[in-house]
Amino acid sequence: MARIIGSMSASHVPAVGNAIARGLQEDPYWKPFFDGFTPAQKWLAEVKPDVAVVFSNDHGLNFFLDKMPIFAIGAAPSYPSADEGWGIPVNDPWPGIPPLSWHIANHVVEEEFDPVICQQMLIDHAVCLPMACFFEDCGRNKGYRPVKIVPVGINTVQFPMPSLKRCFEFGRAIGRAIESYPEDLKVVLIGTGGLSHQLEGERAGHLNKKFDTYCMDCIAGDPSPLLGLSNVDLVEQAGTAGLEFMNWMTMRGALLGEVREVTRTYHIPISNTAAAVQVLEQLPRLAAAAE
Amino acid sequence: MARIIGSMSASHVPAVGNAIARGLQEDPYWKPFFDGFTPAQKWLAEVKPDVAVVFSNDHGLNFFLDKMPIFAIGAAPSYPSADEGWGIPVNDPWPGIPPLSWHIANHVVEEEFDPVICQQMLIDHAVCLPMACFFEDCGRNKGYRPVKIVPVGINTVQFPMPSLKRCFEFGRAIGRAIESYPEDLKVVLIGTGGLSHQLEGERAGHLNKKFDTYCMDCIAGDPSPLLGLSNVDLVEQAGTAGLEFMNWMTMRGALLGEVREVTRTYHIPISNTAAAVQVLEQLPRLAAAAE
Amino acid sequence: MAEQKQIFGTYLFGAEAAQKGYALNNMCFTFNDKANRDAFLADPEGYCRKYGLNEEQIKAVLAKDVIGLLKAGGNIYYLAKLTGIYGLNMQDIGAIQTGMTVDQFKAKLVAAGK
């Protein structure tokens, strides 16, 4: 059976793409950000996942307001990236694993979630850049793709949005789906986005270190205090783009057992964003204890 | 407040478009089908709805397998039709009512449904032809549009599909949304598709009068016995295209109060389909009795 | 999951067919445009190849083999646009798939209403 080995979460920022392209990892502005990934890379080298299920939000590349999903599940053999309009380098495609994607889709629909199923999907910087940071050689070694991916999209662009509670429950259903997949695969969950930032409006530049710390504490420990938070409350605390924390919450939902925090870093600012990296390892447990 | 006055359901078949275009309403083959709409037209002339919420499934015009939703809600100012590939005449657009669409979308997402919200949506024969049959003058008098519409799409094309129970509950959430809309509007629900038919495979031509009668009895009375039926059971009974009965179930879910059957007709065959028309009137009730 | 129960002569369109039939159904989806229908009719095989159909699919398209199209991953909602190009209506298709004459197939439908 497939097994979820843990989760890795990180902020995503288009500017990271340029920093990688220009080799700025040791630049004083960028070093604290990229250094945050080193412990995660070490952990990855030990646990060696086969698949990454990546929770993120589209930034106006794959979806538009004409037909805006709440949740989307990729079920493509390959996920190309594309020009997002900012001149950041286009990443090579990541390979998919359609049988697992469909297994997840079938399972979550049975559990009364209503995702769009995408046999074609473009992935943007929200997928590609954290992948390039965690799997470091991807940025340097074109074509190096150590895992297959299942991208899971969450709408953070347009209200109505799913609540944090709904995201968490969606994650739980995905976790159960993964752990009922018959093939022996090691699956890592990746949640990207956030933490606090707000790009637009007179409140642009809003950051909230205290709240971000609280969120990361909840992710590492008990996420339930976050389940009552409305999306508007989340905006108030974390800024409009802080809504991307929904990706983290969905990811956290998919961790069905007890977890151990492997690493956490937090740094302000990268671009206008609070840049965080957090890795959780799912502790071994009896199969019967799975929900 | 908006008020749901009742529901109208009918089969949809592309061939109906040609029959209307060629004025075949009195033709012996078509007469039993079109006559079935007369009592509904009479009822409509009495109740005079302002809005129709139309539950149907796309037939490969608005959605493709690249990004296939489970549920979709139209939120467009206008819904054009288009060439579906069969040479049936293209219908004029129907006007939308975006504020009601968004009200419904906001409400159902809060109730933990995950529909795609469509600010652009093409409607196909599944919407246009039942509309032209119920609102008879639409077929003859181009541009006559007595109601505004909110199209609600349900995936009957690709597994995984929502269960009949999930459809019914989605309908219930839509019903509650409509009845909490602050404007005084009379809303009629329209469910299209089915009943039993199967177009493809060695079992093509499968029809099931007994099951269809049972389904219409449940719709008119107590729909709960249908809630335990799986989609595969539904295919076994009603054929693959009988899955379109999901549209009827969603519609029925949105009728929150007691109902009275105004009319029912059932005729086999129109094309390969069991052609039914059924109208239910929602009985007056105390607002407090609404769920 | 949905595909587990076997129903005679019935092809449930789920994960397996959706992947297998993607190119075929995608080609059929283009037939919403008359210009594409005309292009197909002008060179059916060339049109199929342009959309990346495999040999099994191309053979079924050219032979108007509806059962073959289903086995190759075709979805009836999209395939109907292809059979429409060939001028086949749903009773013609029904007869082809069930091995009946069109009149026999029509009689079968009428009988179901008795």
Add this chain to the structure above:
Amino acid sequence: MAEQKQIFGTYLFGAEAAQKGYALNNMCFTFNDKANRDAFLADPEGYCRKYGLNEEQIKAVLAKDVIGLLKAGGNIYYLAKLTGIYGLNMQDIGAIQTGMTVDQFKAKLVAAGK
């Protein structure tokens, strides 16, 4: 519903803005293609009109008035593609919207990390 709570300097993108800003955001969505970015730069106003922007939106686009773009229904996920064309990064945008210099805005960000 989501729009009920007022948060200073914050524009929640829901029903109202999604309708009002549709054409504007749709234009920005086209900027995923370099050819479209070039066409915009060659004739910004003409490009806006081609995509059906209203006068309020056109005025805000031409003035690089980010707050005006938000008030006209712009969504930052799409608007960012427009500001990118103008060569403005997120600190430039932040400064424009908050009435600070870019250095002041950057200092504000750094201070939030202390």
